Amino acid sequence: LxxxxxxxxxxxxxxxxxxxxxxxxxxxxxxxxxxxxxxxxxxxxxxxxxxxxxxxxxxxxxxxxxxxxxxxxxxxxxxxxxxxxxxxxxxxxxxxxxxxxxxxxxxxxxxxLPASPSEGATGWLTKGLGKGPAKGMGKPPEDKYSETVLRKQASASGGATPAPSKPLPPPAPEPKTRPSDGAHFQSWLDEDERKELLELTTAVMDKYPAHWPRLQQLMRGWFQTRPPWPVASRAMKHLVQHDADNPVGYAIQIM
The missing domain is CATH 1.10.10.10 (Winged helix-like DNA-binding domain superfamily/Winged helix DNA-binding domain)
Known part of the structure; x- marks a missing residue:
């Protein structure tokens, strides 16, 4: 081949x-x-x-x-x-x-093929759902371990439910939202460099619209390594100025 x-x-x-x-x-x-x-x-x-x-x-x-x-x-x-x-x-x-x-x-x-439950077989989907008249033969749900301990303590103290010996821990803090890749690699650029990055990114997207998703993925991974801005801008300018038949492969070479 x-x-x-x-x-x-x-x-x-x-x-x-x-x-x-x-x-x-x-x-x-x-x-x-x-x-x-x-x-x-x-x-x-x-x-x-x-x-x-x-x-x-x-x-x-x-x-x-x-x-x-x-x-x-x-x-x-x-x-x-x-x-x-x-x-x-x-x-x-x-x-x-x-x-x-x-x-x-x-x-x-x-x-x-024989029918599967999702294709209209009768009787399968209603079994095991707990529907129907009660017969009194079921097993009651078991208490959790903490409920069992509290019940035993209450019976030992004359019926009053004691308070927990230790205060409950505070709720876990909300996880911080990780900034997007764009915000991550733009945070170490100054204002002029961010403007130039936006212009070059727009130029690459306009020149290679069909390959933009893959190029964007490559650029995000590359910028997370924090290359020096002169090196990064020069590589992006080459990508814009060069008429590449395979821009993805060319981007991998110059990045």
Missing amino acids: EPDERLLLWTLKHEPTGNLLGIFPLYRDAIELHAGINGGAFEEAMKGLESSYWVAREGPLVWIRNQLRHDPYYTLTDENKIKGAVRILKGLPRYFIVRYFRNYYGLPADDS
Whole structure:
């Protein structure tokens, strides 16, 4: 495989929007952002994976071929895992690739599974809820240890409930709210440097809107190390002035 194809395949396998079966809706914007491949390079890499039979596509769905077959932690020999796989397929759009996937692994149709409590089975959801006429056979709730001690002390002192021997501790103070990352790394900059930081951040966001979430995450982590402001401003200016095809990778290099 070509380098872009390997990177794209790795990203698809570890995509948070995917699932254990390896067949899921393809959110192209998210994949491009995570892989750092966009535009024509993304489509070329995807076609390369299709032509070499690593993946298959239909409509909004993508299937990583044989991911389920080679996954050592998810085998289709267990009845519960088979049910889970069928229910995942049930939530996907009705395309031919889903039916082909089901036949490829020999999975049953979703309507052949027994109903679960959440799917309309009767009688399960009402058991154990304590409803119905009382029969006098239940066990009364036990007192807490502190209530038992106080009751014994009261009986020993003639019925009066003694006051606790120690005052109750004061309530714990409210946890202090940790300032946001932005307030954290701006606290050590002077006013002019904060203004310049705001201008440079806006410029980066305007130039790379599609990559801004990932760039913002990188910048927050970097600024928490408190780099000298001349070094930080120079790196951000390079990012604004440089026309990077992969701004995330370029930002990692210069930061």
